[in-house]
Amino acid sequence: MNSFRGFVIKEFKQIYRDTRTLVVLFGMPVLMLLIFGFAIRNEVNNAKIGVLDLAKDEVSSAIIQKIAASKAFQLNAYLTSYDEVESIFREGEIKEIIVFEKDFARNLSRSGSASIQLITDATDPNLANIVQTYTNAIIADYVQELNSNSIPDVGIKVHSKMMNNEELASVNLFVPGLIAVILMLVSALMTSISITKEKEMGNMEILLVSPLKPHHIIIGKVLPYLLLSVVNVVTILVLAKYIFQVPFLGSYVLFFAESILFIVTALSLGVFISSVANNQQTAMMVSLVVLLLPTILLSGFIFPIESMPLPLQVISNIIPAKWFLVIVRGIMLKGSGILIIWKETAILIGITLIFITFSLKKFKVRLQ
Amino acid sequence: MRIIKFLLQKEFLQIFRNKAMLPIIFVIPIVQLLVLSFAATYELKEARFALIDRDQSIASRELVSKLQATGYFTLQSEFTSGEEAQIQLDKGKVSFIVVIPRDFQQSLSSNNPTNIQLVIDAVDGSVANLINSYVNSIVRDFSIDKSASISLISPQNLQQASIKKISTQAINWYNPNLDYITYMVPGILVILVSMIGLFLSGMNIVREREIGTIEQLNVTPITKFQFMVGKLVPFWVIGMFDLLLGLTLARFGFQIPFLGSLTTILIIAGIYLVLIQALGLFISTITDTQQQAMFIAWFIMVVFILMGGLFTPIESMPMWAQKVTLANPIAYFIKIMRMVLLKGAGWKEVYGMVLIISAMAGGLLAISVNRYKKTSG
Numbered sequence: 001m002n003s004f005r006g007f008v009i010k011e012f013k014q015i016y017r018d019t020r021t022l023v024v025l026f027g028m029p030v031l032m033l034l035i036f037g038f039a040i041r042n043e044v045n046n047a048k049i050g051v052l053d054l055a056k057d058e059v060s061s062a063i064i065q066k067i068a069a070s071k072a073f074q075l076n077a078y079l080t081s082y083d084e085v086e087s088i089f090r091e092g093e094i095k096e097i098i099v100f101e102k103d104f105a106r107n108l109s110r111s112g113s114a115s116i117q118l119i120t121d122a123t124d125p126n127l128a129n130i131v132q133t134y135t136n137a138i139i140a141d142y143v144q145e146l147n148s149n150s151i152p153d154v155g156i157k158v159h160s161k162m163m164n165n166e167e168l169a170s171v172n173l174f175v176p177g178l179i180a181v182i183l184m185l186v187s188a189l190m191t192s193i194s195i196t197k198e199k200e201m202g203n204m205e206i207l208l209v210s211p212l213k214p215h216h217i218i219i220g221k222v223l224p225y226l227l228l229s230v231v232n233v234v235t236i237l238v239l240a241k242y243i244f245q246v247p248f249l250g251s252y253v254l255f256f257a258e259s260i261l262f263i264v265t266a267l268s269l270g271v272f273i274s275s276v277a278n279n280q281q282t283a284m285m286v287s288l289v290v291l292l293l294p295t296i297l298l299s300g301f302i303f304p305i306e307s308m309p310l311p312l313q314v315i316s317n318i319i320p321a322k323w324f325l326v327i328v329r330g331i332m333l334k335g336s337g338i339l340i341i342w343k344e345t346a347i348l349i350g351i352t353l354i355f356i357t358f359s360l361k362k363f364k365v366r367l368q
Numbered sequence: 369m370r371i372i373k374f375l376l377q378k379e380f381l382q383i384f385r386n387k388a389m390l391p392i393i394f395v396i397p398i399v400q401l402l403v404l405s406f407a408a409t410y411e412l413k414e415a416r417f418a419l420i421d422r423d424q425s426i427a428s429r430e431l432v433s434k435l436q437a438t439g440y441f442t443l444q445s446e447f448t449s450g451e452e453a454q455i456q457l458d459k460g461k462v463s464f465i466v467v468i469p470r471d472f473q474q475s476l477s478s479n480n481p482t483n484i485q486l487v488i489d490a491v492d493g494s495v496a497n498l499i500n501s502y503v504n505s506i507v508r509d510f511s512i513d514k515s516a517s518i519s520l521i522s523p524q525n526l527q528q529a530s531i532k533k534i535s536t537q538a539i540n541w542y543n544p545n546l547d548y549i550t551y552m553v554p555g556i557l558v559i560l561v562s563m564i565g566l567f568l569s570g571m572n573i574v575r576e577r578e579i580g581t582i583e584q585l586n587v588t589p590i591t592k593f594q595f596m597v598g599k600l601v602p603f604w605v606i607g608m609f610d611l612l613l614g615l616t617l618a619r620f621g622f623q624i625p626f627l628g629s630l631t632t633i634l635i636i637a638g639i640y641l642v643l644i645q646a647l648g649l650f651i652s653t654i655t656d657t658q659q660q661a662m663f664i665a666w667f668i669m670v671v672f673i674l675m676g677g678l679f680t681p682i683e684s685m686p687m688w689a690q691k692v693t694l695a696n697p698i699a700y701f702i703k704i705m706r707m708v709l710l711k712g713a714g715w716k717e718v719y720g721m722v723l724i725i726s727a728m729a730g731g732l733l734a735i736s737v738n739r740y741k742k743t744s745g
Contacts (some may be wrong), residue, residue: 021660028667036674039685044689046682089541092703095683108534115535122540122709123550127681132538133501143534163486185666193659202580277388280658281571285392288567292666293400293559297407302679304495306463307409315403326460340459359636 003211007220015194015224029182029232030239036174037244040041044130050077050088050097055104059332063116063142067098073135089121096131172228172247175240177301179233180262180321186229187263189287191222191270196283199274214363220230221268229263230256249335258341261348262324268355269320275362295321323348371590375598393568397610398568399558401617405556408679409548409579415463416444425473427514433464434510438501438688453630464488464499476514479530488624542710553622555678556703557614561637562635562644562698563669570665571646571658572599574741578657596737600645607641608634618709627712633705640701643729647697650736672698700725 016022049067053060068075077094079085088094099117101107108114118135120128195218198204207217233256240246248255270287277283297303298312299321305313316322323344330336330344338345383389417435421428435441445463447453453465467485475482486503490496532698543550576582585595615633648665655661674680675689676698682690693699700721707713715722 018657018660020655021663024660024663032670035671035689035692038689040685044681045683045686085541088709090707090717092707092713092717109569113535115537117537117539119539120543120633121548121711122543123706124551124681125540125543125546126551127683128540128543128683129546130684132536135543136536139534139536159485161485181670185670187662189662189666190659193662197657197659280387280662281384281568281575282388282392284390284567284571284658284662288395288563289392289400292563292669293404296670296673296679297404303408306414306495307406312403330460334458336458348618 004216004220007017007212007216008223011220012224015228018116018143025186025228026231029178029236030187032182032238032368033175033178033240034243035241036178037240044072044127044134045161046074047072047095047127047131048076048093049073049131050079050094051075052079052082052085052097052099054102055100057103057105059105059108059114061102063100063139064098066142067082067135067138070138072131085119092121094121095124095127096135098135128347136143172244173329174248174301175236175244176297176325176332177296177321179236179259179328180299180301180324181227181295182232182236183259183263184266184269184291184321186232187222187225187266188270188291189284191225191275192277192283193280194225195221195274196277196280200279215360218271218359218363222271225267226260229266230260231234233259233263246332248332250331251337254338255328255331258324258327258345258348262320262327262343262351265320265324265348265352265355268352268359272355272362273360275359293301294319298322301325316349318351320348320351323351372594372597375520375590375594376601379602381600382608384619393564394610394613397564398613398617400560401454401553401556402615405549405553405622407550413470414442415440415495416442416461416486418444418456418462418465419446420448420450420453420465420467421446422470423468423472427473428468430508431468431510432466434506435503437504438506440684453487457487460489462489463495464503466503523707529561549622550624550710551706552678553618553624554709555676557611557618558698558705559676559678560614561611561641562608562672562701564610565603565641565644566648566651566665566669567662568603568606569600569645570651570661571648572603573649574655574661575653585625592737592740596649598644598742599651603645603648604638604641607644608637611637611641614660624709626709632715632718633708635672636701636708636718636725637720639726639729640697643725643732645699646729646732646736650732650739653736653739675699676702678702689705697725697728 051064053064064075067073070360077088077097079088079097082099085097088097097119099119101115104114104116116139118132120131122128144361185260198207208214212220237248237255241248269291273283273290277286283324295301298305298308299323300315300316305322308316326344327341327348330341334340383393414607419432421432432443436443445456447456450465450467453462456462457465465485465487467487469483469485470485472482474480484507486500488496488499540546546586573582576585610633615630619626647668649666651661654679655664670696675693675696676686678698682693682699685693704718704721707718
């Protein structure tokens with residue numbers, strides 16, 4: 001036990017004397033949360049648009065004014081003919097061009113209907129969609145004002161209630177995702193590298209001939225990162241709560257228990273990678289390909305899993321971050337208790353156990 | 369020249385000798401391109417909902433079948449009480465609840481306003497928004513249908529004449545079906561190539577330092593320049609090779625239209641890869657261990673990816689963040705790739721961005737070559 005304590009102390013010292021990494025290690029989550037909390041949004045801000053006004057009458061200019069006044073748009077170009085559309089889109093700044101037909105106001109007053117064309121640069125389908133929806137809403141508003149005294153109040157109204165996230169704040173959604181990405185980074189990547197480092201430098205032999213048991217070595221290696229990760233979770237949580245006012249409805253105890261579970265999952269993944277890889281470069285590249293992009297893309301962090309094709313939905317089940325995300329979103333935003341999220345928790349425990357078993361099996365006591 | 373040749377030979381040997389690395393460099397990026405391109409979509413495929421139908425009338429059934437007919441929504445279960453439905457929502461079994469009031473049909477036929485309540489699980493805000501706007505448009509159509517058939521016999525059709533309508537017609541250029549794959553593949557390809565380039569080059573020199581072999585190199589007559597060339601060229605070649613592989617896959621596998629010129633892309637990619645390598649080299653010169661280098665490279669990569677306009681449009685960021693992306697090389701290259709491949713842009717449209725990338729590459733390369741000292745300690 002004494003030698004184990006000594007080993008753990010050595011590991012801690014090794015990590016904590018490397019100030020540069022420490023600064024990044026502690027600073028990174030803060031910076032990431034700040035950047036993404038403020039920067040990643042799904043609503044549109046100052047999208048540049050153009051107008052091709054073939055009518056130039058009072059109605060078209062009233063609508064243009066309304067659109068230009070909206071925060072979502074920035075009116076940057078006035079076209080004079082259709083031929084300019086292509087060259088403008090090619091330059092890539094303008095995302096939408098609003099075309100008013102000739103005699104717009106006259107058509108509206110005579111036949112009661114007029115039409116507007118919304119030409120979008122749909123290379124980004126998502127943006128094109130959002131921009132169109134926004135424009136449509138502004139135009140619909142205008143029409144309603146126009147008709148306010150002639151339309152009777154009939155028909156079905158939809159009252160929508162957004163549960164769990166009333167302002168649809170993206171940050172509420174991203175915080176759990178960020179926790180997952182950062183924990184993966186700190187726990188899995190760092191452990192896998194630090195164990196393979198011993199192998200690469202030749203220190204593993206020394207460790208193996210020492211009285212330490214293999215599981216002592218592994219536990220000693222992961223313990224400092226476990227601590228670091230917990231500190232990171234606390235930092236993110238504090239920032240999320242006090243700077244971004246992300247609601248926290250559930251129990252803190254449960255949240256930390258689940259976080260530690262996920263950290264252990266990530267650590268065991270790291271240990272597993274290091275038992276497969278022989279040098280740091282390989283360990284790093286493996287962590288990179290199996291961790292970074294899948295954690296961002298297949299966990300539901302940014303893209304909803306329900307939107308994916310079926311095979312990918314199946315694959316997403318083996319991504320630990322997916323389950324962690326469901327759990328954390330549940331706890332933070334819905335106040336779910338263990339009764340609601342026990343299934344996800346069980347799956348996460350299962351994944352962790354599999355990794356631990358595999359890595360214990362693969363961890364060789366002999367080098368050759 | 370001979371020295372550079374030998375150095376290159378050594379580097380290539382070292383890379384290709386490592387059997388674990390080969391699949392990582394050549395196979396996994398392709399697999400990722402194949403898999404992840406399909407994952408990156410915001411399209412709403414299918415959402416399940418719970419129904420509380422207090423009316424149980426023909427009209428309410430009609431509306432529910434209208435909702436299901438779109439293919440977006442499936443009725444999961446029907447409840448009589450709000451609490452039960454709420455539990456389903458909390459458990460994540462359903463994405464939203466539709467509540468139809470008791471007097472639904474009666475209000476409709478007597479031309480009175482009526483309400484439908486929609487309770488949406490908005491934990492994922494973008495999905496909630498989509499659901500909300502889809503349901504709204506379905507209900508609006510339904511409502512117009514109903515009131516149209518009623519107003520024929522009501523005095524209100526007299527007023528109908530004075531109602532003004534502005535219809536909008538959406539035209540989507542370059543991508544009329546709003547297909548995500550077309551949009552994502554070039555972007556993901558950029559990310560993959562950048563990751564490989566940055567991580568390999570970032571780790572390389574620092575590895576020599578950590579293992580100690582850098583001292584051996586330092587005492588040889590190799591000049592700084594030769595050393596750098598020897599370190600950069602192999603990964604540049606690998607990066608270009610990966611890019612070509614990815615482009616082939618994009619063209620023939622994903623059927624992405626190549627409207628612009630391939631030569632333009634390749635030339636720009638060449639410059640871009642130099643920039644990425646220079647960045648890796650820079651990381652290499654400011655760190656002492658591979659672990660440090662990796663960690664910093666990862667961090668930079670995550671920031672670049674999430675702020676590169678790949679997944680969330682740069683237009684949706686606040687102004688200051690949009691300004692920050694001006695320093696993000698990945699954002700430029702993704703934009704160039706999309707412009708050239710999908711819109712057929714040529715030099716005239718992209719030369720500004722190419723200049724910026726070149727300047728960044730030159731500057732960063734100069735700094736890191738300058739920082740690398742042939743003396744240690």
